[in-house]
Amino acid sequence: MIKFIEKATNSNFVLEAVFKNENLDKNIIAKKFVITEFISDKKAVIFLGDKSEFSVNDLDELSTQLSSLNRTFEVNLDSFVTENVSLSVIASRILEKNKFLNAKIYNVKTNKKEEEKELFVFTKNLKEIEKELKNTEIIVESVNFARNLQATPPNICNSEWMAEEVKKQVSQFSNLKVTVLDKKEIEKLNMGLLLSVNKGSMYEPRLVVIEYNGNPDSKEKTVFVGKGITFDSGGYNIKTGRSMLGMKYDMSGAAIVASALNAIGQLNPKANVAAVLSITDNRVNGDANLPDAVWTSMNGKTVEINNTDAEGRLVLADGMTYAIRKLNATNVITVATLTGAILVALGTTYTGAFSTSDKLWSNIEQAAKSQNELVWRLPLHDDFSKFIKKSTVADLKNTDLTGNGGSISAAMFLKEFAEDKNFAHLDIAGTAETGEKPMGVMVKTLVQLALNEK
The missing domain is CATH 3.40.220.10 (Leucine Aminopeptidase, subunit E, domain 1)
Structure with missing residues (x-):
């Protein structure tokens, strides 16, 4: 150490x-x-x-x-x-x-770990950098909080457990307001998409809301919406073979946005920031979501399900509507392990980014560069939403089955729920974990984004 x-x-x-x-x-x-x-x-x-x-x-x-x-x-x-x-x-x-x-990341190995070596770092100018070091420590410990949640196995980390763990952590800071909505409260909000994914689960869904108001004189508010699928079986469009391994990481987006607020609550930037965590698992039982089913989202749009394994965009859509209509977001940023297609495009090196606003993208890019995280902007274009708008029974289909530009069509689905707000989406499916190691990617960037606000 x-x-x-x-x-x-x-x-x-x-x-x-x-x-x-x-x-x-x-x-x-x-x-x-x-x-x-x-x-x-x-x-x-x-x-x-x-x-x-x-x-x-x-x-x-x-x-x-x-x-x-x-x-x-x-x-x-x-x-x-x-x-x-x-x-x-x-x-x-x-x-x-x-x-x-x-970092002390979840691990229950019984073999004894080798003795840790200490690293002493000395400088005659220590007092000059103490504040910077303290800020860095706050951020990296928040990254490690996300990583620990990511690593926790799904037989422990279900939706109810995860909501309580997040609440317990961020409630330490009096300037963070934490609200946990249970299934009845989610039903009252008519969050039909989140509820549809939860139908196959033995655990209730949770919507965790964390609010930080660091600039009460401003109407600007950025809300991070995180995908919290604690395990993704694919539902009735079930994943096969090795494709189901590592699906405990499908809650990474929710862990990351919660951890960003955990750091923001300690660093006190002059910004208004919130996080919305849409949490459930995607399991199969006798009443699980079905292909061809039609559900109504919180904002009123109807969605035909043509793939139950494209569930992340469903829970994010309702989370976005909550961010816009209940939290008065002016900027909405979704964070999710959303598509395998992003791995084809960017591998495990870059996080894929999409945005309706050049200014919001520029702010994200600047924050990422400052924190040494790699992001790459991909296009949002109407050509990639043609298929999802061709349902004969609903406003939208949840998946583009052409097989082309899967990450872009997923982002275009989310854009349908952005209303008139500045919208950005970060697809971390390739970067959330590498080699079975949780990375807590984008926590630093989201924190820096808040710190850069004036």
């Missing part, structure tokens, strides 16, 4: 950065990110290449290296500073990576 101190204690190995063309010891391995140890002197150096080329983009690899050392080190942070990379940025990235890699 990492600890920040003001000066070396000389009781551990001291690690410093060295760059090309400096007076290097002949025994130093001049290969980027490789550490050379001098045992007799209790000293080590890490080679970082050309000093003029060392950039923020190098910090992820560097931070990983420093958080995975095989002994306890004391790192001279000041030796890493260059004209291109400031002390506060370096310190924040190292802290973030260390907290991320060493």
Whole structure:
């Protein structure tokens, strides 16, 4: 684990950065990110290449290296500073990576874990960066809250349990208003789409609403709407074989928007922000949702179900209407593991983004860049909504069965429920987890979006 101190204690190995063309010891391995140890002197150096080329983009690899050392080190942070990379940025990235890699994420393995190595980081300018470090810690701990929810197995993390866990966490902060709506309250709101997905479940649906009002003089309000499918069997359009594995992560959108509010409640930005979590599982029983069924959404539009495995957009649609009509959202941002198609387009590298507003997209892009998260904008075009508007019995079908542009047609379905508000959608199906590891992606971006408001 990492600890920040003001000066070396000389009781551990001291690690410093060295760059090309400096007076290097002949025994130093001049290969980027490789550490050379001098045992007799209790000293080590890490080679970082050309000093003029060392950039923020190098910090992820560097931070990983420093958080995975095989002994306890004391790192001279000041030796890493260059004209291109400031002390506060370096310190924040190292802290973030260390907290991320060493997070206590759900795990019930019975084998004993190896002893953790401590990482001491010292700088003579510690007081100058203390506030930045505190903010970074708040954000990364919120990321880890999302990751822990993501990792929790679905036999534990059902809709009722998840709602209570979120409430318990965010209720710690008096400036966050938390409301949990049960099935009867959801029925009173006529949220037919959320209820239709829940029909196959033994657990009640939940709508969790978290509100933060940091600028009461402004009418601007951004609401994050998160997909909270705690397990997705596909319903009667059931998933087959390995396709059902990893479906505990289908609640990632809800976990992420809740975690963003968890950080926002501590950082107190001058912004009005809320989160709406639409939570249920998508199971199969004798009364589960059926293909060809028709349901009425909270905003009155009717939807014909042509694929029960396209349930995420249904619960999001009702969540969006709640955000607009009950919370007076001016900007609505949906976050969801929505489509497998986004993996074909962007792999596990980029989060897919869609927006009806160039300004809202620009704000998201800027926030993501600041927090070192990768987003890629894809188009919203009426050509991709032609099929979903061809139902002979309802206003919309829930899936475009042409097989073309699946992520875009899903976003176009959501756009049908945006009314006249600025709308953006983040498809995290490829980035929410990688290699069975929960990533808590986009928490940092959503928090930064709120922090950037003036």
